[in-house]
Amino acid sequence: MPPIEFDTTLPSIRQIQNWIKQKTTVQFKLTTGDTITARIFWQDVNCICVVDSQDDHIIISRLAIAYLKVSHDSSPPT
Numbered sequence: 001m002p003p004i005e006f007d008t009t010l011p012s013i014r015q016i017q018n019w020i021k022q023k024t025t026v027q028f029k030l031t032t033g034d035t036i037t038a039r040i041f042w043q044d045v046n047c048i049c050v051v052d053s054q055d056d057h058i059i060i061s062r063l064a065i066a067y068l069k070v071s072h073d074s075s076p077p078t
Helices: 011-022
Strands: 025-030 035-043 047-051 057-061 065-070
Touching (some): 025 047
Antiparallel strands (some): 025 035, 047 057
């Protein structure tokens, strides 16, 4: 099975890259109903790594994400 390519031409990938560069705080609504508010650290084909307000790194499977939106407080977590 050939590896899945990371398509940086997709608008969703580009938007997330912009949020990474701008260190924007994003709210993740998960399919479990949980909400995580954090700054995106990196992304790959399968996962997104975020850093929360306690400086914990959390890796979230893309399949677990219902939606993302910019947090009302868009400053990076301290």
